[in-house]
Amino acid sequence: MIRIPPWRCLTCRVSVIKTGKRRLDYTFHFVDVWTARDELLDGAWLTIRLSAVSMILSLLVAVVGAFGRTSGPKWVQRLVAAYVEFIRNTPFLVQVFVIFFGLPGIGIRLEANTGALIAMVLNGSAYTIEIVRAGIEAISHGQVEAAIALGLHRVQVFRKVVLPQALRAVFAPLGSQFILLMLNSSIVSVISADELTAAAQDIQSRTFRSFEVYIVTIGIYLVLSLSFSGVFALLNRAFFPRLEAR
Amino acid sequence: MRAINAGDFLYLLLAMRWTIMLSVIAFLGGGIVGVAIALMRVSQRRWLRWGAVGYIQIFQGTPLLLQLFLVFFGSDMLGMPLPPWFAASLGLSLNAGAFLGEIWRGSIQAVPRSQREAATALGLHYFTTMRKIIVPQAMRIATAPTVGFLVNLVKATSLAAIIGFIELTRAGQLINNATFHPFTIFSTVAVLYFLLCWPLTIASRKLEHRMAVAYNR
Incomplete structure (x- = not known):
């Protein structure tokens, strides 16, 4: 057996609660999680990349979609x-199943990570379209009329006048949408795309330390979502300083 | 492998009951947690407010799937394994509580401050003020977003399938394992979810519109 010095043992025994005959007596073994830390970090990195790529793609789809x-x-x-409406009123899990298990049935075979990405983009863009649309509809009509009066083409009006203002108005909701997308990405672990949750399940099935693994994984997600919301708040302030501050 | 038949479709329809049941339980449980969180969030005491903020942050900042895993596997660790339906109800309730708490906190704070001040000036106790003055007004404001949240809750119950509770999604998986027509089966499942959620979406939109009209008058 490997001897681990007490200050690094990451093991603690709990035997406190006594209710009747039942007694909580459990030794936490975080050692197994610590040994597999590289796997978790790789998973977290893939979660970040998967969310970022699908957010960018959904935003592109959303701009076209919102224009339409x-x-x-x-x-x-x-x-x-x-x-x-259809995407927003059905569960992401079922959408993942339709895409990953359903599409091969009609001849389209997908790798797990690709399937996950497609599902996330299809799902994310439905929400992003609504956000961008709200931003477009918040722009005063005078802006559009002025642009048309200046002789701009309809696409030019959209690209040069409407879109920049709309994106600026919806930067904050897009940030929250990114975080929702990231949290939702844990669901693609069911098709064994190897992101954070799948990595956690992998470690769990090897070590049977389910509680320790999942509590650490939840902690990682919490850190990710808190740091991203911080980053977005900073970006928002950097890109779009308040009008009155100028 | 066998062909899909009418019995399979009936099985899916019947499985919808469990999705509805789970949604109702989670809404009731989440409602209780949500009231507590909303009241803590608008409390005068700082530690109560911070406690509520921490709770909301944890439940809104982590994936629901992992929260369910933690309840399901964590209860096992504590030496009292919960059946999947109970773990799912508990996990969904705790999660819904965080979201409902935020919605209801917003509604309570949308009631003009002067209402509470007037009640205090009349010498009403905290609970009387809440029960007779603030909550009736806040409830009107909260209806539309609460119904809107129900859509999310119904969709969220699909995650109970992953910890093995047989509701609509899991029923779809089971039929798929026997017949292997994933596209047909999961599309049907999606349509059934849509039939559950869409009326709620429309109701929420109508309520919101009615509120907007009432406030613009």
């Missing part, structure tokens, strides 16, 4: 609205 939703022809508007 607000100023496209009637049938495009209906189509985008139906897409948004």
